[in-house]
Amino acid sequence: MAMKALNFKMEESEILAMKEVASIFNMSVTDLVRNSVRKYIDELKKDPFYRLMANVRAAEEAEAAEILSAVDNLSDNDLTISSSTFFCAKGT
Numbered sequence: 524m525a526m527k528a529l530n531f532k533m534e535e536s537e538i539l540a541m542k543e544v545a546s547i548f549n550m551s552v553t554d555l556v557r558n559s560v561r562k563y564i565d566e567l568k569k570d571p572f573y574r575l576m577a578n579v580r581a582a583e584e585a586e587a588a589e590i591l592s593a594v595d596n597l598s599d600n601d602l603t604i605s606s607s608t609f610f611c612a613k614g615t
Contacts, residue, residue: 571602 545555567573
C-alpha cells in the first residue's frame, strides 16, 4: 500500500512529548504516530458502537437514524459482551 502524507495541527506540548518519547525509544516521530494511530484504531474497532455501525454504512438516512436511536438507548449492560461464541444459521 502506498504511503501518503497527512498534515494536522497539534499543541506544541504534544509535539514535544512525542519527540521525547520517540527519542527515548530510538524511533522516528513518524513511526511513533503511525504505531499509535494503528493501536488506537484497533481499539476503536473493538468498541460495540463501531461493530454495530460498521455494518450499516449503506443504510438510508432514516434507517441510520433509527439504528442510532436504538443504540443510544442501550444500557452498559446491553453492550457488555457476555460470550464469544459464534452462531451460524442452519444450512450455512
